[in-house]
Amino acid sequence: MTMRRKLGKAIFSLAITLPIVWGAQAQAQDNVSLRLNWYIGGLHVPFYFGVDKGFYKQEGINLTINEGRGSANTVQVVGAGTDTFGLADSSSIINLISKGGEVKSVMNILSSTGFSVVSAASTGIRTPKDIEGKTLAVSPGDPIRGLLEALAAHNKVDISKVNFVQVDPAAKVVTVLEKRADGLLGGADDQFFLLKYRGVEPHALRFADHGANIVGMAIFTGNNTLKTNPELVRRFVRATKRAWEEAKKNPDAAVDVAMKVKPDLNRQSTKDQMVVDFDLMDSPNVKGQIGLGHEKDWTQTIDLLKKYRGLETSLNWTAFHTNEFLPK
Structure with missing residues (x-):
């Protein structure tokens, strides 16, 4: 085999091999x-x-x-x-x-944040002051509980007038449906719709809209x-x-x-x-x-x-x- 033929064969082999190697790298x-x-x-x-x-x-x-x-x-x-x-x-x-x-x-x-006081619309919770005298479902160690303090302070709500019932996170909605609580600490993008699609007209008092975002x-x-x-x-x-x-x-x-x-x-x-x-x-x-x-x-x-x-x-x-x- 002449040198020219050997060189041509090597170049041809390289031309075939390179796309295969490159393709494997590109697909990694x-x-x-x-x-x-x-x-x-x-x-x-x-x-x-x-x-x-x-x-x-x-x-x-x-x-x-x-x-x-x-x-x-x-x-x-x-x-x-x-x-x-x-x-x-x-x-x-x-x-x-x-x-x-x-x-x-x-x-x-x-x-x-979507954190809210989520309630049945019938409870009349529309402003932060409206939670005074109401009962809210919360979970042990609930991070929303601390933010509720911020909401209360910003809106001059007497938090001592708010009652809390502690339940597991998954039981919050049920607690409201069974009317053991007027509302719950939850999400406008979560429990709000869980109530809605259980046949209850919901309302969300969003913390972000009331000075606690x-x-x-x-x-x-x-x-x-x-x-x-x-x-x-x-x-x-x-x-x-x-x-x-x-x-x-x-x-x-x-x-x-x-x-x-x-x-x-x-x-x-x-x-x-x-x-x-x-x-x-x-x-x-x-x-x-x-x-x-x-x-x-x-x-x-x-x-x-x-x-x-x-x-x-x-x-x-x-x-x-x-x-x-x-x-x-």
């Missing part, structure tokens, strides 16, 4: 997990929609979504490295970090991930932002995906919950900027937690949240 996916704050509901639909539409795959991410058992548990699980990312309420993230937890928020999902839900990850794989964080945030944008444009299609994941969901209730969450993405300081955490929102959240939830920290808001991974 990072295995990533997201731990939710609770069982699948309207708040979580956009994440499943993003997986179904391939938004995470397009960012080189093979995403597994795990249901949660409350934000306090989710921050512990992600902090321990069991899951890559987590979805939790801001107060749980802040509380863990203030105690030395190695996590950080990287993306606001809800810049306003805090950052609602945020995506966070472990500090080790931030240090060792910042590009993964950037890609995850980019895919998540796209998932929420597209779910907002196509809510019915997004709910279709959720129904495939969990067929026993109440379709209309799930959609209604998600639509409320779209509204909660904004705050007085953030309008139409998905993912952005504003200094004023995080600082106010920290201040309220210090005053009404016993938070002890001297850390600046940037110790709890960063916007550096948002798409430019």
Whole structure:
């Protein structure tokens, strides 16, 4: 075989091999997990929609979504490295970090809280003062209880005139339905619709509308991930932002995906919950900027937690949240 023929054969072989090697590299996916704050509901639909539409795959991410058992548990699980990312309420993230937890928020999902006094409309609870003389269902260690103190202080409500009945979280709605309580401490995007689709006309007295707003839900990850794989964080945030944008444009299609994941969901209730969450993405300081955490929102959240939830920290808001991974 001549030298020219040998060279030609080598070049031909290389030309065949390179696309195969490149293709294998291009298809490599990072295995990533997201731990939710609770069982699948309207708040979580956009994440499943993003997986179904391939938004995470397009960012080189093979995403597994795990249901949660409350934000306090989710921050512990992600902090321990069991899951890559987590979805939790801001107060749980802040509380863990203030105690030395190695996590950080990287993306606001809800810049306003959905925490509310949820009641049957017939009880007449329309303003904060209306809760005086009423009985509210709460859960032991309920984080909303501390925020109710902030609501009361801001609106000159005598909290000593409010009665509380302690029940398990899942029993709050039943307690109101059975008229053992006039209302419950819950979510405008959650228990509100659980009452509605049990035949009761509900009303939500939103804390965010009455001087007691805090950052609602945020995506966070472990500090080790931030240090060792910042590009993964950037890609995850980019895919998540796209998932929420597209779910907002196509809510019915997004709910279709959720129904495939969990067929026993109440379709209309799930959609209604998600639509409320779209509204909660904004705050007085953030309008139409998905993912952005504003200094004023995080600082106010920290201040309220210090005053009404016993938070002890001297850390600046940037110790709890960063916007550096948002798409430019």
